[in-house]
Amino acid sequence: MRIALDVMGGDNAPDAILDGGLNAAEVLSDDDQLVLIGDEEIIREGLREAGLHNDSRFVIEATTQVIEMGDSPVTALRAKPDSSIVKMGWLGSAKKAKDQHCQAIISAGNTGACVAAAQMSMRRLPGVHRPGIAIVLPTFHGPVVVCDVGANPEPKPSHLYQYSIMAGVYAEKVLGIENPKVGVMNIGGEEGKGTPLVKETSRLCREDETLNYAGNVEGRELFNGKANVVVTEGFTGNVVLKLAEGLSAGIFQTITREAMEIDMDLAMRFEPVVKSIYKKHDYHEYGGAPLLGANGLCMICHGSSEARTITNAIKKAKMYHELKVNDAIIEALAEHEGGEKSGDQ
Amino acid sequence: MRIALDVMGGDNAPDAILDGGLNAAEVLSDDDQLVLIGDEEIIREGLREAGLHNDSRFVIEATTQVIEMGDSPVTALRAKPDSSIVKMGWLGSAKKAKDQHCQAIISAGNTGACVAAAQMSMRRLPGVHRPGIAIVLPTFHGPVVVCDVGANPEPKPSHLYQYSIMAGVYAEKVLGIENPKVGVMNIGGEEGKGTPLVKETSRLCREDETLNYAGNVEGRELFNGKANVVVTEGFTGNVVLKLAEGLSAGIFQTITREAMEIDMDLAMRFEPVVKSIYKKHDYHEYGGAPLLGANGLCMICHGSSEARTITNAIKKAKMYHELKVNDAIIEALAEHEGGEKSGDQ
Structure with missing residues (x-):
C-alpha cells in the first residue's frame, strides 16, 4: 500500500514526524511506499542520515508551504496550494493514477484543514452521510x-x-x-x-x-x-x-x-x-484517529505527536487497510436496516 | 431569611439531608428559619433526637410524595402535587405571603424537576432571558x-x-x-x-x-x-x-x-x-449550584450530597442572600451595554 505522511504538521514537526516515518522502515513491507510530504531538503537529509536514501519504499513529495495550527482551515487550503496538507489530500484522492494514489494519509497538523482536505479529495464511502x-x-x-x-x-x-x-x-x-x-x-x-x-x-x-x-x-x-x-x-x-x-x-x-x-x-x-x-x-x-466514512483512510494524529505516535499511526494504517475496514463499514451500513430508514442526510 | 430544604431529595435522603439541615443550627441566626420539607414523622423524629423540637427556627412542611431521581421532570411535577420538590418551588415563589415565602430553596433531588419547579414558581429576575x-x-x-x-x-x-x-x-x-x-x-x-x-x-x-x-x-x-x-x-x-x-x-x-x-x-x-x-x-x-437568573435562590445540590454538603449549601445560601447577589446581577445586566443589544431572547 501507499501511505502519505505530512512531515510538516504538528507541534514537533518536522523532526519528530520525519523520525516517526523513518522508524516505520521495519514496519513497511517491500511493496509498501511511504510518501514523505514537505521540505525537500529536510526530508532528503533525514533519509540520508537514516541510511534510507536508496530505499525505494521512501518517496519524497516536495512542498514549499505549511498550514499552521492556528490557520483558518478553509482559507488556508485556498491560500496555500503548495502546502503539505493540500498535497496530502490530493494524494488521497481515489481518482489519482494508481502509482500516485495513497490508500492512507496521515497528519498531526491542523485538524480542521486535514478534515477539509480529506473530505474534498477523498469524498465519502457509498451510503455515508458525513465522516x-x-x-x-x-x-x-x-x-x-x-x-x-x-x-x-x-x-x-x-x-x-x-x-x-x-x-x-x-x-x-x-x-x-x-x-x-x-x-x-x-x-x-x-x-x-x-x-x-x-x-x-x-x-x-x-x-x-x-x-x-x-x-x-x-x-x-x-x-x-x-x-x-x-x-x-x-x-x-x-x-x-x-x-x-x-x-x-x-x-x-x-x-x-x-x-x-x-x-x-x-x-x-x-x-x-x-x-x-x-x-x-x-x-x-x-x-491517530481515523476519519470514518471517508473513501480512503485519513488518520489525524495528536498535535503533540512524537516519533513513536507517527510510527504507530503508520502501523495502524496498514492494519486498517489489511483488515479492509472500509469494506466492512460499507457492508455494515447496508446491513443495518436503519441505514436507509434514517432518511434525512 | 427563610430557607426551604427538600429533605426527600438525593441519593442519601432523607437521613443525610435531614442531618445536614439540623447541623445548620449553628449557622442559622435567631431570625432565620429553615423549612424542612418531607415526611413529617421522619423530620419530627430527627428534630427530637437533635434536641431541636422546640427550636422555632426549624419548621416542618409535611409532604407525602417524592419525585424520584429517574422521574421525568415535567410529568412528575404534575403527577406528584404533594411532593417535596413541588412544595419547595411553591415556597420559593415571591408571590407567597411574607411569613411563607422562602428566599432560598435547596434540593439534592431530581435536577430537572427542581429547575422546572423553580422556573415555574420563582420566575426570572428582571432582564434575564433564561436561568x-x-x-x-x-x-x-x-x-x-x-x-x-x-x-x-x-x-x-x-x-x-x-x-x-x-x-x-x-x-x-x-x-x-x-x-x-x-x-x-x-x-x-x-x-x-x-x-x-x-x-x-x-x-x-x-x-x-x-x-x-x-x-x-x-x-x-x-x-x-x-x-x-x-x-x-x-x-x-x-x-x-x-x-x-x-x-x-x-x-x-x-x-x-x-x-x-x-x-x-x-x-x-x-x-x-x-x-x-x-x-x-x-x-x-x-x-450546591445556584440557578442563576431565577427571582430568588434555588440551590441544586449534588445527587450524592452528604450531610456536610447540605450544611454548606445552607451557609452559601445565607451568604448569597446577605451579599445581595441577585441585586448585583440585576445591576450588572443593566450596566453591560450588551444586555440590551443582544436582542433575541
Whole structure:
C-alpha cells in the first residue's frame, strides 16, 4: 500500500514526524511506499542520515508551504496550494493514477484543514452521510472509541447513528473488541433525556436490533466500561477529549506536588506507579484517529505527536487497510436496516 | 431569611439531608428559619433526637410524595402535587405571603424537576432571558464557575452572554474572585472556531468592554487557570461536569490499585496524599449550584450530597442572600451595554 505522511504538521514537526516515518522502515513491507510530504531538503537529509536514501519504499513529495495550527482551515487550503496538507489530500484522492494514489494519509497538523482536505479529495464511502473522527480514549476498563470529536460540529441524528455503526466496525476490527457495546453521550441515563438530537439518535440506535446498544452514556460513565463506543456531536466530543487529557495531566501533577510536600521519598517512589499507569493508558499507542466514512483512510494524529505516535499511526494504517475496514463499514451500513430508514442526510 | 430544604431529595435522603439541615443550627441566626420539607414523622423524629423540637427556627412542611431521581421532570411535577420538590418551588415563589415565602430553596433531588419547579414558581429576575445552573469546579488553579450545566440545553448566544455576566457576579461576590476572567467553552483557541452559537457568544463577550474576557477555553484549559468563569450550553456543561467527576475518581482508584500491585507499603503511604488532595478539591465544600437568573435562590445540590454538603449549601445560601447577589446581577445586566443589544431572547 501507499501511505502519505505530512512531515510538516504538528507541534514537533518536522523532526519528530520525519523520525516517526523513518522508524516505520521495519514496519513497511517491500511493496509498501511511504510518501514523505514537505521540505525537500529536510526530508532528503533525514533519509540520508537514516541510511534510507536508496530505499525505494521512501518517496519524497516536495512542498514549499505549511498550514499552521492556528490557520483558518478553509482559507488556508485556498491560500496555500503548495502546502503539505493540500498535497496530502490530493494524494488521497481515489481518482489519482494508481502509482500516485495513497490508500492512507496521515497528519498531526491542523485538524480542521486535514478534515477539509480529506473530505474534498477523498469524498465519502457509498451510503455515508458525513465522516466523523473516531478517537480512542484509553480508560481503566479498556479503550473507548468516541465519535465524532470535531469533524462534524452540527450533525443530524442519522449521522450519529451511522457513527455508531462505523465506529463499532472500527472497534471490532482494529481494537479487537467483539460485538462492541454502543452508547449515546447524554446528560442522563433515562431515555427521553437530552436534546432532540440525542433523543432521536437514541431512538435510531435502540430500534436497530442488530446493534449492541448500551443506552445513554453520561460523562461519568465514559470511564466505567458501560460502552466500548460512544457517539456524540463533534463539539461535545472535542471538549470531552481535551478535558480528559487536561484533567489527567493536572491530577498527576497535583499528586506529585502534594506527595513532594508530604514526603519527598514518597514522591520518588510514586514515579514508577505513574509510569506504569501512563504506559497502560498511552494515547501515543493508538497512533491517530481515523476519519470514518471517508473513501480512503485519513488518520489525524495528536498535535503533540512524537516519533513513536507517527510510527504507530503508520502501523495502524496498514492494519486498517489489511483488515479492509472500509469494506466492512460499507457492508455494515447496508446491513443495518436503519441505514436507509434514517432518511434525512 | 427563610430557607426551604427538600429533605426527600438525593441519593442519601432523607437521613443525610435531614442531618445536614439540623447541623445548620449553628449557622442559622435567631431570625432565620429553615423549612424542612418531607415526611413529617421522619423530620419530627430527627428534630427530637437533635434536641431541636422546640427550636422555632426549624419548621416542618409535611409532604407525602417524592419525585424520584429517574422521574421525568415535567410529568412528575404534575403527577406528584404533594411532593417535596413541588412544595419547595411553591415556597420559593415571591408571590407567597411574607411569613411563607422562602428566599432560598435547596434540593439534592431530581435536577430537572427542581429547575422546572423553580422556573415555574420563582420566575426570572428582571432582564434575564433564561436561568442557568452555575457549578463550581474545584481545579488546581482555584475554583472555576461553569454555567450552564443543564438548565438550558438549547440556549441562544444572548443567554450564554448573560451567563458570563451573572456567573461573573457570582464568582466575584460568593467566591471572592476579583474581576473574574470569563471564557467561552470552545473547540479551539482562535476566534472563528466552533458552532454558530459559540462564535456569536464570543463576539458578544468580546465586544463588551466591561467584561474581563479571556477568549475561548478548550477542554484542556478548563483546569489551567485560563478563566475563572466558563460559559457553555447545558448539554456540554453537564457532560463536562460529570466527566470531570468520573475521571478524577477513576484516576485515584487506578493509582491506588497500581500502587498496591507495585508496593503495598507505598499504597498505604499514598493515602494521606489522596486525602489532602480531596480536601483541597472537595465539591462538598461549595454546597450546591445556584440557578442563576431565577427571582430568588434555588440551590441544586449534588445527587450524592452528604450531610456536610447540605450544611454548606445552607451557609452559601445565607451568604448569597446577605451579599445581595441577585441585586448585583440585576445591576450588572443593566450596566453591560450588551444586555440590551443582544436582542433575541
